[in-house]
Amino acid sequence: MMGPVLETLIGGLLTGVLYSLVALGFVLIFKASGVFNFAQGAMVLFAALSFARLSEFMPLVFAFALSVLVMIALAYAIEFLVLRRLVNQEGIILFMATLGIAYFLEGFGQTIWGSDVYRISLGLPTNPIFILESVFPGGLLIDPAELIAATICAVMVLVLAVFFQVTWVGRALRAVADDHQAAQSVGIPLNQIWFLVWAVSGLVALVAGMMWGAKLGVQFSLSLIALKAFPVLILGGLTSIPGAIVGGLIIGAGEKLAEVFLAPLLVRAFDLAGGGIENWFAYMLALVFLLVRPQGLFGERIIERV
Amino acid sequence: MFYREVGRFKTSYKADQAIFPIAQDRWFVIGLVAFAFLGVPLFAGQYLYTEVLIPVLILSIAAIGLNILTGYCGQLSLGSGGFMAVGAYSAYNLALRLPETNIILVFLFAGVMAMLVGILFGLPSLRIKGFYLAVATLASQFFLEWAFARVKWFTNYAPSGSVAVSRIELFGVPIDTPGKTYILVLAMTVVLALAAKNLVRSWIGRMWMAMRDMDVAAEIIGIRPLHAKLSAFAVSSFYIGIAGALWAFLRLGSWEPLAFDVNRSFQVLFMIIIGGLGTILGSFLGAAFIVLVPIFLNQLPSWLGIAISTAMISHIEFMLFGAMIVFFLVVEPHGLARLWAIAKEKLRLWPFPY
Amino acid sequence: MNSGRYSLRSSGRNDDGEGHGATRPGGRDIAAGDVLLAVEDVSLAFGGVKAVTGVSFDIRKGEIRAIIGPNGAGKTSMLNVINGFYQPQRGRITFRGRPRPHMRPYEAALGGIARTFQNVALFKGMTALDNIMAGRTLMMRRGLLWQLLRLGPALTEETHHRHRVEEIIDFLKIQHIRKVQVGKLPYGLQKRVELGRALAMEPDLLLLDEPMAGMNLEEKEEMSRFILDVNNHYGTTIALIEHDMGVVMDLSDRVVVLDHGIKIADGTPAEVQGNQAVIEAYLGPEPSR
Numbered sequence: 046m047m048g049p050v051l052e053t054l055i056g057g058l059l060t061g062v063l064y065s066l067v068a069l070g071f072v073l074i075f076k077a078s079g080v081f082n083f084a085q086g087a088m089v090l091f092a093a094l095s096f097a098r099l100s101e102f103m104p105l106v107f108a109f110a111l112s113v114l115v116m117i118a119l120a121y122a123i124e125f126l127v128l129r130r131l132v133n134q135e136g137i138i139l140f141m142a143t144l145g146i147a148y149f150l151e152g153f154g155q156t157i158w159g160s161d162v163y164r165i166s167l168g169l170p171t172n173p174i175f176i177l178e179s180v181f182p183g184g185l186l187i188d189p190a191e192l193i194a195a196t197i198c199a200v201m202v203l204v205l206a207v208f209f210q211v212t213w214v215g216r217a218l219r220a221v222a223d224d225h226q227a228a229q230s231v232g233i234p235l236n237q238i239w240f241l242v243w244a245v246s247g248l249v250a251l252v253a254g255m256m257w258g259a260k261l262g263v264q265f266s267l268s269l270i271a272l273k274a275f276p277v278l279i280l281g282g283l284t285s286i287p288g289a290i291v292g293g294l295i296i297g298a299g300e301k302l303a304e305v306f307l308a309p310l311l312v313r314a315f316d317l318a319g320g321g322i323e324n325w326f327a328y329m330l331a332l333v334f335l336l337v338r339p340q341g342l343f344g345e346r347i348i349e350r351v
Numbered sequence: 352m353f354y355r356e357v358g359r360f361k362t363s364y365k366a367d368q369a370i371f372p373i374a375q376d377r378w379f380v381i382g383l384v385a386f387a388f389l390g391v392p393l394f395a396g397q398y399l400y401t402e403v404l405i406p407v408l409i410l411s412i413a414a415i416g417l418n419i420l421t422g423y424c425g426q427l428s429l430g431s432g433g434f435m436a437v438g439a440y441s442a443y444n445l446a447l448r449l450p451e452t453n454i455i456l457v458f459l460f461a462g463v464m465a466m467l468v469g470i471l472f473g474l475p476s477l478r479i480k481g482f483y484l485a486v487a488t489l490a491s492q493f494f495l496e497w498a499f500a501r502v503k504w505f506t507n508y509a510p511s512g513s514v515a516v517s518r519i520e521l522f523g524v525p526i527d528t529p530g531k532t533y534i535l536v537l538a539m540t541v542v543l544a545l546a547a548k549n550l551v552r553s554w555i556g557r558m559w560m561a562m563r564d565m566d567v568a569a570e571i572i573g574i575r576p577l578h579a580k581l582s583a584f585a586v587s588s589f590y591i592g593i594a595g596a597l598w599a600f601l602r603l604g605s606w607e608p609l610a611f612d613v614n615r616s617f618q619v620l621f622m623i624i625i626g627g628l629g630t631i632l633g634s635f636l637g638a639a640f641i642v643l644v645p646i647f648l649n650q651l652p653s654w655l656g657i658a659i660s661t662a663m664i665s666h667i668e669f670m671l672f673g674a675m676i677v678f679f680l681v682v683e684p685h686g687l688a689r690l691w692a693i694a695k696e697k698l699r700l701w702p703f704p705y
Numbered sequence: 706m707n708s709g710r711y712s713l714r715s716s717g718r719n720d721d722g723e724g725h726g727a728t729r730p731g732g733r734d735i736a737a738g739d740v741l742l743a744v745e746d747v748s749l750a751f752g753g754v755k756a757v758t759g760v761s762f763d764i765r766k767g768e769i770r771a772i773i774g775p776n777g778a779g780k781t782s783m784l785n786v787i788n789g790f791y792q793p794q795r796g797r798i799t800f801r802g803r804p805r806p807h808m809r810p811y812e813a814a815l816g817g818i819a820r821t822f823q824n825v826a827l828f829k830g831m832t833a834l835d836n837i838m839a840g841r842t843l844m845m846r847r848g849l850l851w852q853l854l855r856l857g858p859a860l861t862e863e864t865h866h867r868h869r870v871e872e873i874i875d876f877l878k879i880q881h882i883r884k885v886q887v888g889k890l891p892y893g894l895q896k897r898v899e900l901g902r903a904l905a906m907e908p909d910l911l912l913l914d915e916p917m918a919g920m921n922l923e924e925k926e927e928m929s930r931f932i933l934d935v936n937n938h939y940g941t942t943i944a945l946i947e948h949d950m951g952v953v954m955d956l957s958d959r960v961v962v963l964d965h966g967i968k969i970a971d972g973t974p975a976e977v978q979g980n981q982a983v984i985e986a987y988l989g990p991e992p993s994r
Contacts, residue, residue: 081482126677127677127681130681131680131681134680134684136481136482137427138680138684140427140482140485141624141676141680142676142677142680142681144617144620144621144673144676145672145673145674145675145676145677145680146673146677147673148669148670148672148673148676149669149670149672149673149674149677150673151666151669151673152665152666152667152668152669152670152671152672152673153666153669153670155666155669156663156666156667156670160662160666272489272613275486275489276486278486279482279483279486279487283482283483315502316503317501317502317503318500318501318502318503318512319501320501321497321500321501322497324493324496324497325490325493325494325496325497328486328487328489328490328493328494329490329494331486331487331490332475332487332490335475335478335479335483335487336475336478336479339478339479339480339483340483341483363864364864364867364868364871368863368864368867546853546854549852549853549854549855550849550852550853552855553845553852553855553859553863554838554839554841554842554845554852554863555849555852557831557835557838557839557842558839558842560828560830560831560835560839561828561831561839561842563828563830564827564828564829564830564831565826565827565828565829567826568822568826568827568828569828569839570809570810570811570814571788571810571811571813571814571819571820571826572814572819572839572840572842572843572902572906573811573814573815573842573843573906574811574842575811582849586849629830
């Protein structure tokens with residue numbers, strides 16, 4: 046009995062790490078500019094498309110390097126065309142701007158790279174591994190590709206977390222997130238900071254895109270992965286890197302467990318046409334959390350001073 | 352020169368508080384409504400009715416609803432699609448199980464059901480704000496989408512998951528031509544828009560706007576957040592629910608839950624952003640924009656004599672939408688309604704430059 | 706009881722013919738000169754920071770009470786406690802003879818307490834007129850269904866309140882900007898609009914947080930006149946925080962002095978002026994006349 050639960054749990058946790066990586070892209074941008082970047086999903090798709098198509102006619106390493114350049118160029122374009130012109134607007138305006146960027150990127154990406162389903166072959170092992178065979182009969186099944194993907198993501202998350210905590214860039218970012226004008230007036234180069242952050246976020250999107258693309262294939266629905274990352278964000282807190290990690294794990298595990306164990310119960314109880322509760326379970330879970338802690342697990346308490 | 356207020360003094364507060372205090376505005380709108388009822392049917396063909404007028408009117412109702420919640424009360428919601436679905440399926444089930452019910456009552460029932468669901472899903476707004484709330488509304492969106500797809504009772508155990516409505520009639524008159532449908536939708540839109548305009552001009556509208564601008568200060572003058580937010584959710588969902596029922600019955604005829612998915616939510620949100628947050632006029636302008644631009648884009652290749660695949664057109668549509676949204680936000684964050692207001696300002700001075 | 710009330714006070718009756726006493730929940734009617742609000746041994750702390758410690762004072766009906774002290778003395782926090790924004794860890798507020806535990810800001814509003822803020826808390830998206838009309842919200846009775854049609858009673862009510870608000874606008878001399886969006890107004894006018902919104906509530910107790918901040922001499926004189934008029938003609942009790950010593954000495958009947966969250970003096974302006982502790986705390990040069 047414990048076996049299947051543990052297996053599902055591990056699978057969920059591994060997926061959760063991938064969610065964390067996508068969420069991390071959001072957190073970075075939000076921490077640095079106070080912008081909720083709805084376009085993160087579109088960036089993941091765009092990055093994955095670039096890598097998938099480029100790797101069709103060049104070695105993986107070159108494809109990766111080029112894709113990195115593509116994402117950096119994208120970050121520059123976004124900063125130059127959009128962000129620079131919306132300095133000091135309210136958060137909701139910037140959020141809507143990212144909605145616009147998201148739509149644009151989805152159309153643009155498919156225009157230049159095409160809209161078929163593309164494969165990413167990273168050369169990851171596909172034969173399942175079985176662990177703990179001594180404890181559970183037959184052992185627990187783990188997908189090695191997922192394990193490797195999760196490890197890569199975990200490493201990235203840790204590197205970024207440390208980078209932003211320790212360096213002066215991290216401090217500058219926090220200042221910028223607080224107040225654009227004030228940060229400018231103390232000489233923080235707003236435009237460069239934003240460019241840097243969006244570039245890093247783009248890289249994060251690229252790695253996430255590669256991992257998810259290898260898992261699911263690169264197609265339009267990849268941008269919907271971002272929608273999955275939202276519950277992670279609100280559970281962990283919009284401004285917290287550890288929150289993205291913990292939130293991702295909780296959402297990943299919770300979702301998988303609900304899908305495997307809760308859904309059949311509901312189907313039988315309410316005579317449903319199939320399960321599919323993973324579409325909303327993560328959101329509901331995050332919503333319930335929010336009611337208890339409106340700023341997320343690790344988010345900053347919003348203190349109203351008058 | 353022609354569009355002036357000088358010399359026209361209002362002699363009472365009542366006159367100052369009218370919807371269209373400037374006489375020219377009043378005549379313009381009355382003329383427009385009269386033209387819509389009497390003039391349009393004289394020349395409009397089926398295409399104009401079914402592809403332009405009816406969608407724009409119905410979506411305007413949804414846009415008014417979302418504008419009340421997001422534009423006036425400041426509660427960002429991404430759940431419009433789900434509430435439209437509640438309206439659509441409530442109407443469907445009522446019409447199915449009590450077939451003799453007057454169609455207007457069916458639509459009102461749809462609104463009421465959506466209102467109840469809206470109040471329920473609006474409760475989190477008492478604790479959660481801003482983007483967190485927006486994401487929480489996605490919870491309602493995805494849950495409702497799923498419910499109408501999986502809970503078989505809602506779709507009357509239809510094997511394919513899609514439902515259809517048969518003939519509709521109002522007081523014995525069958526609504527079976529686009530022309531008649533148009534008149535029905537137009538009448539409902541005018542009534543609902545007028546009611547909404549009255550609401551937002553009243554203390555209730557001020558209460559919502561106070562909540563939006565500074566909820567802390569709103570409490571100081573005696574506004575209770577619970578009252579303000581839930582009433583906004585209630586009225587907003589009522590409108591969106593009716594729009595959903597109208598969309599299902601009078602625009603689609605037969606539908607599946609996908610018609611009200613998260614893309615629909617974003618569509619309505621875009622309408623009010625482009626049209627103008629916090630204005631009734633903006634709801635109409637935004638709806639017109641969102642409906643007309645794809646039509647225009649679809650015709651463009653043939654006008655230019657180029658052949659473009661439908662997939663490519665859809666991609667270009669996405670790009671254009673995205674670009675226009677960013678453009679609007681940079682140039683005029685307050686949308687088309689503000690541009691209209693600025694144009695009117697200039698018109699007051701015309702032909703003088705200042 | 707109703708002496709010296711101008712039309713602003715609409716003789717204490719609203720449209721339905723009920724007296725204002727009936728719309729103010731709880732408490733007894735207080736005679737002029739009696740204690741309207743009492744702060745009893747209030748302590749407030751944020752985390753480790755002690756904003757206010759063991760402060761007690763009272764505000765008498767009909768007076769102008771100044772709360773002064775150096776920066777960081779806890780004056781705004783004190784006002785926030787009276788308002789219901791912060792709940793003190795210790796002590797209590799007694800309003801109109803009844804204690805008010807866990808009072809929320811809108812309950813304070815219901816009870817007849819109005820407030821302005823240091824950093825003007827206006828509704829930036831609305832016009833000056835709408836902001837002041839918003840202050841009448843508590844008195845608007847006609848509900849949603851009436852408003853949808855905006856006929857008869859709803860329209861009458863709106864027009865009635867518009868009359869009252871226009872009287873306030875006349876009083877504050879802001880007719881020329883009533884249709885301007887407040888976000889576009891200069892700071893001094895914003896402060897006046899905020900005062901107007903507070904007055905629209907027809908409060909028994911008006912809390913003003915640095916109403917003269919950022920004003921030049923002319924503006925200060927005008928604002929002082931407004932405050933005096935409100936107190937003289939409408940009988941509104943006023944508690945204000947102010948830094949300008951001249952204003953404090955001229956306007957107030959009594960003064961309470963805070964320093965580092967503790968009350969160090971309480972009395973008439975003359976008494977406080979001569980108080981050694983106050984002088985040591987921060988008192989500036991002699992007030993000019």
